[in-house]
Amino acid sequence: MEIAITGEGELVIRYIDKDGRTLMQERLVVSGSPTMEARHLAPQTLQTTEGATEVAAVLVRRSNPRQRVTFDRQAPAAYVRRRCKEIGCAAKIAGEAARGRAPEPEPRIGLSVAPDDVALARLAAAAARGRRS
């Protein structure tokens, strides 16, 4: 599946299985000019101890609202609705995914980094408020 991007910014994409579990999260950052373009090949299946698992890509965050993003030439919400249907997600999971909602990954073994994006955004907002006052 091809993710096409125009403009700079950060994307967070979570790959869910038919039960709505996040198997992988990708954070994709591109920087350059507002006219730059990018392409990223995203997996359709992931292999775990349970075998090959079909996944759907859920766009959960986009830092720059002006950045244009498509998944297989469709809007991410339209893509994930179709893909969720293909892999057998329940309607509720597909609806949540189309709204950009999927659980955070929870690595239980090996390496991990704690999600810090919300805290970082809060810190940056507080610093910006401090500069304005």
Next chain:
Amino acid sequence: MAKGPIMLQIEVEQIFSAPVTTLPEVWSVALESLDGNKAIVREIASEKSQGIYLFATSSDHVAGDFEMTSSVMTDVWLVFNDLRRPPRIFHAPSHVASPPTVGARIVLLRVRDFHFGVDSPGVFSTLRRIGSHAYVDEVLA
């Protein structure tokens, strides 16, 4: 016209919820148009952070030796409108200015890292973060 200084950067981070038997390949590109003037690739660089914990889910198997690269494959392509003219391709790392290239219409930064897989009962836990950038100047020929 000439575009002046151009920056292209890509970062990809992958976090997995559970141990996996394959790590998907990373393939990402960033591109920008040029005006066909004199393009000089000033710098190409990449970095990678990754750790892998490889193990067997069966006690009668032992994980074999394993080594993963500490870098990613990064290159910059200068592409011409005339597709019969082959692209100029520069590899990372490079921290000195390239010879000038006249007439290129697209500058493209490509980043790749390996797909990796193991057979059952092997399995691994990993986290991968890679980043690459290129700085290019387009000046009047």
